[in-house]
Amino acid sequence: MSFMKELVITFLDWVLKLLPTSPFTQFINACSDMPYLGWFNWFVPVGEMIAIGEAWLVAIGLFYFYSIVLRWIKAIN
DSSP: OHHHHHHHHHHHHHHHHHSOOOTTHHHHHHHHTOTTHHHHHHHSOHHHHHHHHHHHHHHHHHHHHHHHHHHHTTSOO
16 A cells, blocks of 8 residues: 555656746745735735635535536526
8 A cells, every 4th residue: 555655656746847836936935025914914814815715716616517517417497
């Protein structure tokens, strides 16, 4: 079992090495140097806004997925 795990990890590591690096790394590093970023995040909760947006996108995606599946089986018009 550990051999299969190592094989999968090696394969995934190889696949990740094929992908290009992130073009946003320099911008993320530049944002971490801002001294007022913590205060801004205290007034405007960006992390919570992203989490709510992700939950909303998942809910809408599931709705459309179920709608398409039900139309395929002709359960609704």
